[in-house]
Amino acid sequence: MVWTKGWNRITEYGTLVMFSHTIFSLSFALIAMLLAANGLPEVTTFFWILVAFLSARTGANALNRVIDAEIDAKNPRTADRQLPQGQLNKTEVLIFTLCCFIVMLAAAWMLNPLCFYLAPIALFLMVIYSYTKRFTWMCHVILGISCAAAPVGAWLAITGEMSWLALFMGAANTAWVAGFDIIYGAQDYQFDKANGLRSIPETFGLKYGLYISSSFHVATVFFLLAVGFLSEVIHIWYFIGLAVIAVLFIIQHQMISPTNLKNVKIASYGINQLVSIVFLVFGLLDIYF
Template structure:
């Protein structure tokens, strides 16, 4: 394969799995990992946690594109994605998914027995999520729960046991992801209602959906405050970061309304990428100081 074609293929895969959005749950996984290890971890543990996370996250997004290919083809907003355009075949992407999930399971095996035993649960969540929009409006919450496997899994990878701290962080991750996914889903309200796609916007209307999203983010921020209270490793720097995140939540929700959805992509993705980085940087600094 020519170098230019190889670069284009890599770009296609990166776009397919939305690799730039990896930061959404990676930040939670890394902070959870550091808290579990009291700020001190060996390179091998860090390496295999990241390997398992990237394998899981990349495979899950690729599988979503395969499962939703027909729906994506019908929706004008998503019809330009790789599979509907014919740039990639389902079989090709499924092979990629199997490889990614294999990497995840191998990473779990390298970490500890508990992670290996629980890996089928993560695989189940990553598979079932893509089908949930066909039968339940709670699909956003199920996506959040799937994402929350990152901080909970990172904690288990280090300690081999569960406590309240990773569960609370997982709850924060769940509601944060569900909240911005609701905002993103608001732009498909018309398509979803006409095609029987389940979502919080199609169930409750865009106005109420945005209110639910706001409530989720308020509760998520509260859960992150509780995380700080559950450990002595986090202090003033962490809370400054949470204050900034709170301001970004206000900005995010101020950008969209039921009669103005033109900024949905920026509000749901770009702003939350900044939130992820703020959480990661301020959490890392506080954990390592």
């Protein structure tokens, strides 16, 4: 009975922080790490990079649920989430978030001084993102920048210094996440209008919002091309994978329109989970074969 309750609690938290969506930035972090190390780094470094990534991402998502609890309760699409339904309470989720952020800082300390000194900036972005929809349509970009801390941080953990390759990888991660978050946000267009929330679809309309999303994904491809040309260890497999990603982007944007949003979840999450997997698999093929 105790084990069942414990497992149910773990499942609830996994749903709360959307743990299945970890793949979105994990692939960028892993490829950045492998490129920086020209293969696998030391086991301890690899371990602390994973700990820093998972704790930061988990804490950020848990905090987002707390900050957005009242908004989620009003929105029919999100009203069945754990906090609006009372399955979890804010206090315990905030404690959970604090624990995650402490673990992240500890992991950054174990990596190198630069990672530790820059960690508060990443934490600030993770905290401020959840408030941005209340005052700026740039919320999608700020989310993307927060996610970009993963590949940039992984690069810094290995090399201890910044490079153009790391910046282009971060830019690609930013543009990619911003692009599919705009698509996801399109389904809340009417709700955002009615409740004074900001987003690119709400500010520019669904038609131009989806155009902007497409532009972000075009930029993603160009940033990833820059990564490929800057790296000395990237060869043909990476570019084949990038071509597959470009096709997936085209399919994604063909699935939706301002008058047809029924495939929003598949386009924003399903397709982009495939994008992440393709990026990881072809990146690994290129580095190791």
